[in-house]
Amino acid sequence: MTAHDRATGILSVDLDAIAANWRFLAASAPGAEAAGVVKADGYGLGAIPVAKTLAAAGCKTFFVATIDEGMALRPHVGGARIFILGGPLPGTGADFAEHGLVPVLNSPDQVGLWAGFAHAQSRSLPAALHLDTGMNRLGLDAPAVSLLAGDSRHLDGIDTVLVISHMACADEPDHAKNTDQLAAFRAMTGALMIPAPRSLAASSTIFLGGDYHFDLIRPGAALYGLNPIPGQPNPMRPVVRLSGRILQVRDVDTPQTVGYGATHRFAAKGRVATVAVGYADGLFRSLGNRGFGVIGGVKVPVVGRVSMDLTTFDVSAVPADAVHPGAMIELIGPDHDADQLAQEAGTIGYEVLTALGRRYLRDYVGGAA
Numbered sequence: 001m002t003a004h005d006r007a008t009g010i011l012s013v014d015l016d017a018i019a020a021n022w023r024f025l026a027a028s029a030p031g032a033e034a035a036g037v038v039k040a041d042g043y044g045l046g047a048i049p050v051a052k053t054l055a056a057a058g059c060k061t062f063f064v065a066t067i068d069e070g071m072a073l074r075p076h077v078g079g080a081r082i083f084i085l086g087g088p089l090p091g092t093g094a095d096f097a098e099h100g101l102v103p104v105l106n107s108p109d110q111v112g113l114w115a116g117f118a119h120a121q122s123r124s125l126p127a128a129l130h131l132d133t134g135m136n137r138l139g140l141d142a143p144a145v146s147l148l149a150g151d152s153r154h155l156d157g158i159d160t161v162l163v164i165s166h167m168a169c170a171d172e173p174d175h176a177k178n179t180d181q182l183a184a185f186r187a188m189t190g191a192l193m194i195p196a197p198r199s200l201a202a203s204s205t206i207f208l209g210g211d212y213h214f215d216l217i218r219p220g221a222a223l224y225g226l227n228p229i230p231g232q233p234n235p236m237r238p239v240v241r242l243s244g245r246i247l248q249v250r251d252v253d254t255p256q257t258v259g260y261g262a263t264h265r266f267a268a269k270g271r272v273a274t275v276a277v278g279y280a281d282g283l284f285r286s287l288g289n290r291g292f293g294v295i296g297g298v299k300v301p302v303v304g305r306v307s308m309d310l311t312t313f314d315v316s317a318v319p320a321d322a323v324h325p326g327a328m329i330e331l332i333g334p335d336h337d338a339d340q341l342a343q344e345a346g347t348i349g350y351e352v353l354t355a356l357g358r359r360y361l362r363d364y365v366g367g368a369a
């Protein structure tokens with residue numbers, strides 16, 4: 001018996017599609033370097049196989065969120081740059097140095113911390129500066145930027161290798177905040193007069209046009225096949241397939257109900273397939289009576305609540321020979337992508353991918369892993 005035979009859920013990740021998506025995004029921003037964002041374990045798909053694949057495709061700059069993510073990535077990407085989006089925490093300077101990690105400095109505190117570490121080392125240390133152009137989450141705000149612009153000694157010992165900002169509404173191309181943030185980024189970087197490359201664009205921002213590309217683009221979601229331009233056809237190649245194993249098929253009739261809370265009552269004779277994937281695997285409980293799967297080319301609705309390890313689908317419309325214990329129902333795939341599943345669950349594709357569980361058998365297709 002193979003691991004595939006035993007698997008209750010199979011997650012397949014097409015690394016060649018990730019590489020193709022990276023090349024497509026790079027070609028969409030000619031003149032800019034294309035980085036790869038692989039935080040949160042490569043959006044749940046595996047940071048190491050993803051980063052190795054991107055490095056083989058020519059990617060030389062990676063972004064992760066935490067120092068530990070950077071340390072785990074370092075041995076797999078050769079001499080590529082690894083930026084830590086969360087920045088330095090007190091006492092972590094040695095970890096950055098030892099593993100060749102570059103912090104993104106998000107506040108005057110972090111600038112001070114990094115300058116202090118450089119001073120203690122009696123050398124200049126690389127860092128990226130993050131300017132807040134309207135997100136109000138992380139980044140140096142306008143007064144902090146003025147302070148730095150007025151007195152460059154704050155940056156003594158800091159070798160600014162990149163200046164970034166992050167967009168709040170790039171998935172809404174007509175949102176007024178987009179042009180506001182672009183203008184603020186130009187104004188703030190102009191005032192700073194630091195001759196470093198600039199970066200504003202994550203996935204959706206790339207599609208706002210050349211004005212937004214600057215010197216380096218930072219796509220994450222689009223690499224993994226999520227649609228960077230919601231409401232329009234997805235230009236990215238699909239990356240993820242997820243299927244769940246049918247454990248049991250049962251005939252039902254009115255007035256029976258299914259699952260916890262008896263939230264679905266059958267109106268007529270039908271069949272229910274019970275699949276061995278539940279909310280513990282990242283199939284959100286909010287999909288109860290709202291989500292869909294696909295089997296034999298037929299879209300089948302979730303009936304009743306999603307439980308921890310099990311989900312029930314109404315398969316009455318599917319030819320009987322296609323639905324049997326051991327067969328798989330597709331949860332994410334070309335006919336039902338992560339963005340669609342997210343919409344059914346009331347969330348976004350980012351959360352669907354990063355919530356993918358640890359029990360799936362992971363199948364990597366192609367790539368450099």
Ligand SMILES: *Cc1c(COP(=O)(O)O)cnc(C)c1O
Nearest residue numbers: 037166202203218219220221222
């Ligand atoms: C996560 C992140 C990205 C990538 O965003 P996507 O929308 O997934 O492309 C880029 N820049 C920063 C600062 C981020 O936090």
